[in-house]
Each structure stands twice: as structure tokens, then as C-alpha cells.
Amino acid sequence: MNTDVMRSTLHESEAGTITFPAVVAALAAENIEGYYKDLLRGEVTYYLADGHTHVEPLTLAAHSVPEAFSEDALVQAIRAAQRDEVRYPEFIARAMEAGTAAYRVFINSRRAIYFGRNGDIHVEHFLAEK
Numbered sequence: 114m115n116t117d118v119m120r121s122t123l124h125e126s127e128a129g130t131i132t133f134p135a136v137v138a139a140l141a142a143e144n145i146e147g148y149y150k151d152l153l154r155g156e157v158t159y160y161l162a163d164g165h166t167h168v169e170p171l172t173l174a175a176h177s178v179p180e181a182f183s184e185d186a187l188v189q190a191i192r193a194a195q196r197d198e199v200r201y202p203e204f205i206a207r208a209m210e211a212g213t214a215a216y217r218v219f220i221n222s223r224r225a226i227y228f229g230r231n232g233d234i235h236v237e238h239f240l241a242e243k
Contacts, residue, residue: 115143116167119159127173129200133239137220147219152209153178153230173202182212182229191237 122139125131140148144162151157155171190207193199199207208216208227216227227235 114161114165114167116169118143119145119167120169123157123169124172126201127171129202132197132200133194137218137239141220146221147217149215149217151215152205153214173205176206176209178209178214178230179212180230182231182233184211184233184235186211187213187227187235188237195239 118139122131122136126133126136140159146160146162148157148159150171152171152175155175157169157171159167159169161167187208190199190204190211193207194201194204212229212233213227214230216225218225223239225237225239227237
């Protein structure tokens with residue numbers, strides 16, 4: 114288990130110096146199937162193909178997450194990140210303001226599922242890095 118890659122991609126994301134496709138590529142190269150970011154608890158759990166997990170604390174300042182979930186606002190934040198108009202620090206602030214309490218990225222199936230505080234969800238499919 115290469116925790117250095119998990120830790121470095123997390124810190125680079127939080128610093129806004131790496132794109133989501135680059136994170137996915139780096140984690141996939143280490144046989145990591147995905148991760149779950151619990152924005153309320155402030156931690157990320159990585160899931161490896163061999164069944165192991167690893168937890169890292171998030172270091173970005175916490176934003177409050179409203180009860181209401183705005184799928185439209187979340188999708189706008191996702192699209193801005195996909196166009197590289199915003200990087201992770203702004204993306205996650207906007208996602209949390211839209212009511213995102215957690216999200217799970219599935220690298221193998223290329224999808225992310227965003228969760229609101231009351232069970233609202235948004236499923237986003239993403240492409241592999243070119």
C-alpha cells in the first residue's frame with residue numbers, strides 16, 4: 114500500500130496544484146479502486162483492490178453544509194472543475210455550499226456519487242484521462 118501517493122494527491126488537490134484526472138490516474142496506477150470523502154468528518158478513506166483501506170485527514174478549512182441539496186449548483190461546480198476553471202479548493206467549497214456532505218469516487222467504473230445530508234444524491238460519470 115503506497116500511502117505516499119494517497120497523501121500527495123490529497124495535499125496537491127487541497128493546494129489546487131493537480132487536476133481531478135491526474136489524481137484518478139495516479140491512484141489507479143497504485144491499484145486504488147476509489148475513495149470516499151466525508152466532508153462533515155473531514156477525512157478521506159481510500160479503497161484498494163486487495164480489500165485494504167487507508168484513511169487520511171482533510172486539511173482544507175471546513176465549510177458548513179446546508180440541509181438543502183442543490184443538484185444544479187453542484188453540477189455547475191463540477192462543470193467548472195471539468196473545464197479547469199476552478200481547482201479543488203474552490204470546487205469543494207462550492208460543492209459543500211450546494212449541500213454536498215460526502216462523495217464517493219469509483220475509479221474503475223468512472224463515476225462519482227455525491228451525497229446530501231438528507232439522502233439526496235447526484236451521480237456523475239467521468240472520462241479517463243487522455
